Amino acid sequence: MNGVVAHLPALLVVVPMLTAPLVMLLRPSGLAWAATTAASLCAFAIALSLTAAVLAGERPDYLMGSWPAPFGIELVVDAVNALVLLLVTGASSVALLAGARSIDSQIEHERQPLFYSAWLLALAGLAGIAVTGDAFNIFVFMEISSLASYVLVAGGPDRRALPAVFKYLVMGTIGATFYLIGVGLVYMMTGTLNLADMAERVGQVSDLRPVLVAAGFITTGLALKAAVFPLHLWLPNAYTYAPHMVTVFLAACATKVSLYVLIRFDYMVFQPNLAEHGLQFALFLMPLAILALIISSAVALFERNLKRLLAWSSVAQIGYMTLGVSLLTTAGVTAGMLHMFNHALAKGALFLAVAALAAGCGGVRLGQISGAGRRMPWTMGAFVLAGLSLIGVPGTAGFVSKWYLLSAAIGYGGYGPLLAAVIVLTSLMALAYIWRVVEAAYFGAAPAESTGRGEAPPALVVGAWAVALANVGFGLSPDLPVTLASKAAGILTGYSP
Amino acid sequence: MEFLGLYHYLVFPLLLMSGIYAVIAKRNLFKKLIGLALMQSAVFLLYITMAKVEGGTGPILKPGDADVLYSNPLPEVLILTAIVVGISTAALGLGIIVRIKEEFGSVEEDVVRELGGR
Numbered sequence: 001m002n003g004v005v006a007h008l009p010a011l012l013v014v015v016p017m018l019t020a021p022l023v024m025l026l027r028p029s030g031l032a033w034a035a036t037t038a039a040s041l042c043a044f045a046i047a048l049s050l051t052a053a054v055l056a057g058e059r060p061d062y063l064m065g066s067w068p069a070p071f072g073i074e075l076v077v078d079a080v081n082a083l084v085l086l087l088v089t090g091a092s093s094v095a096l097l098a099g100a101r102s103i104d105s106q107i108e109h110e111r112q113p114l115f116y117s118a119w120l121l122a123l124a125g126l127a128g129i130a131v132t133g134d135a136f137n138i139f140v141f142m143e144i145s146s147l148a149s150y151v152l153v154a155g156g157p158d159r160r161a162l163p164a165v166f167k168y169l170v171m172g173t174i175g176a177t178f179y180l181i182g183v184g185l186v187y188m189m190t191g192t193l194n195l196a197d198m199a200e201r202v203g204q205v206s207d208l209r210p211v212l213v214a215a216g217f218i219t220t221g222l223a224l225k226a227a228v229f230p231l232h233l234w235l236p237n238a239y240t241y242a243p244h245m246v247t248v249f250l251a252a253c254a255t256k257v258s259l260y261v262l263i264r265f266d267y268m269v270f271q272p273n274l275a276e277h278g279l280q281f282a283l284f285l286m287p288l289a290i291l292a293l294i295i296s297s298a299v300a301l302f303e304r305n306l307k308r309l310l311a312w313s314s315v316a317q318i319g320y321m322t323l324g325v326s327l328l329t330t331a332g333v334t335a336g337m338l339h340m341f342n343h344a345l346a347k348g349a350l351f352l353a354v355a356a357l358a359a360g361c362g363g364v365r366l367g368q369i370s371g372a373g374r375r376m377p378w379t380m381g382a383f384v385l386a387g388l389s390l391i392g393v394p395g396t397a398g399f400v401s402k403w404y405l406l407s408a409a410i411g412y413g414g415y416g417p418l419l420a421a422v423i424v425l426t427s428l429m430a431l432a433y434i435w436r437v438v439e440a441a442y443f444g445a446a447p448a449e450s451t452g453r454g455e456a457p458p459a460l461v462v463g464a465w466a467v468a469l470a471n472v473g474f475g476l477s478p479d480l481p482v483t484l485a486s487k488a489a490g491i492l493t494g495y496s497p
Numbered sequence: 498m499e500f501l502g503l504y505h506y507l508v509f510p511l512l513l514m515s516g517i518y519a520v521i522a523k524r525n526l527f528k529k530l531i532g533l534a535l536m537q538s539a540v541f542l543l544y545i546t547m548a549k550v551e552g553g554t555g556p557i558l559k560p561g562d563a564d565v566l567y568s569n570p571l572p573e574v575l576i577l578t579a580i581v582v583g584i585s586t587a588a589l590g591l592g593i594i595v596r597i598k599e600e601f602g603s604v605e606e607d608v609v610r611e612l613g614g615r
Contacts (some may be wrong), residue, residue: 143582159600163609166593188547
């Protein structure tokens with residue numbers, strides 16, 4: 001590789017990060033939006049070309065400052081993080097393109113450049129976590145993205161966002177601090193921060209007790225960041241009271257990036273080197289995944305605020321991903337990675353439709369969107385389509401990952417059929433909570449004060465439809481995500497002998 | 498005595514746990530933030546301790562002296578970054594508390610919760 005192509009892994013982070021301070025100076029705010037969107041689209045294009053390189057069998061890597069690998073920071077892109085990078089940059093670009101009006105109406109005018117600047121920092125941080133191959137660098141990017149997303153979540157007009165953000169900040173900092181302790185302990189025993197080098201050297205350590213403690217700290221800290229049940233308490237309120245477009249962006253990718261680090265770290269560094277660690281990992285995650293699926297779906301069934309309903313559903317969907325990963329088989333990891341991709345598509349479309357509903361109905365409680373199906377047929381159409389994907393109806397992306405998950409669970413043997421039963425049961429629960437929204441929107445009487453309001457801003461509706469149709473597209477021809485996910489699973493399970 | 502020589506490794510969990518205790522048990526948002534800062538200081542201590550080499554000086558090489566015993570500079574650099582992160586977190590947290598005080602008129606968690614912020 002030569003020319004600018006060789007620098008793409010670094011540019012993916014550098015472009016949004018350097019645009020961020022620039023955007024802060026841009027007035028009027030329309031310019032700030034344009035610059036942000038351009039940077040985000042640029043990052044998306046880089047992610048696409050990196051994915052293409054990965055699919056062609058390459059493994060783009062980049063040495064920061066040309067320091068050789070175990071000493072300097074190395075950026076590595078393979079199938080595992082190519083998938084995550086696509087999600088992060090794609091979600092940001094779609095939310096920006098569709099949500100210009102929505103952001104405009106929710107953020108005070110003079111603060112918009114600052115808001116966009118924080119958005120770019122969050123994007124750079126999330127992309128940085130995914131692209132780097134250095135354990136401490138992950139911590140730094142994690143804090144960049146977290147601090148920026150606290151600002152984004154608190155930026156909205158809803159004052160209830162403030163206590164929610166404080167909780168998010170406290171829990172996020174505890175998670176990052178735990179991760180830092182774990183990295184410190186591993187560094188103490190191995191003297192390296194490079195993940196690939198670490199994976200080799202942990203095996204040569206004679207006293208494994210600090211490494212065991214590190215595994216515990218890192219798993220717990222990242223699980224907290226990824227909102228793995230029961231460490232999800234910060235998530236529902238933060239997603240509910242955030243500005244709508246921030247919810248679209250973060251719900252589609254923020255927790256998945258942390259989950260990616262958890263999976264990568266565990267499969268790459270700990271499982272090949274610690275005896276029985278894979279089993280302990282599975283025993284830690286699988287019960288939590290099942291609890292997440294059942295309890296969070298049940299809470300979503302009784303939730304009356306549409307955004308919080310979908311946030312609880314997100315906690316449940318993280319359960320599907322951790323369930324797939326905790327099977328420890330190639331089929332299971334494939335299903336987990338695939339669901340990461342497909343859930344981002346479904347939830348992105350759903351939250352876009354919710355933003356449109358909020359613009360048209362003046363609120364997102366079930367009582368307020370009552371009758372919206374007749375006044376806003378296009379918005380609700382996109383919502384139903386994305387909802388079908390969330391449930392896992394054949395022909396949508398959600399079905400593909402549920403199918404992979406089911407066959408992985410049945411192929412697992414032992415109590416595999418029981419896991420399959422849980423997956424089917426919770427899909428039915430998803431059907432029930434999506435149906436409650438559909439029932440309110442299509443069969444409920446419209447509240448008296450909101451008559452006369454029509455469709456949402458066209459950009460939002462088009463955005464919601466585009467992502468909803470992507471759900472159908474990837475449901476009918478799922479080659480791209482399936483290839484990436486199975487390659488990723490091959491890499492992850494290939495670390496262990 | 499080796500036990501006393503490694504007392505930093507005893508102070509680390511002590512600081513960490515008192516930080517976590519403050520975050521969980523205190524109702525006042527400022528005290529929660531102080532707990533967070535305490536936790537982060539504990540991690541700083543862990544990193545700095547592991548970098549120390551017995552009898553080693555600061556990791557600055559003067560021209561001429563080649564075989565000087567010096568401490569590992571890398572964890573110290575890492576902690577410099579982590580300190581910056583800690584300061585930013587504290588600043589943002591304090592900013593949020595100020596906004597909470599403006600909106601809800603209190604910095605006590607239970608009062609804020611009663612006023613509708615969960």
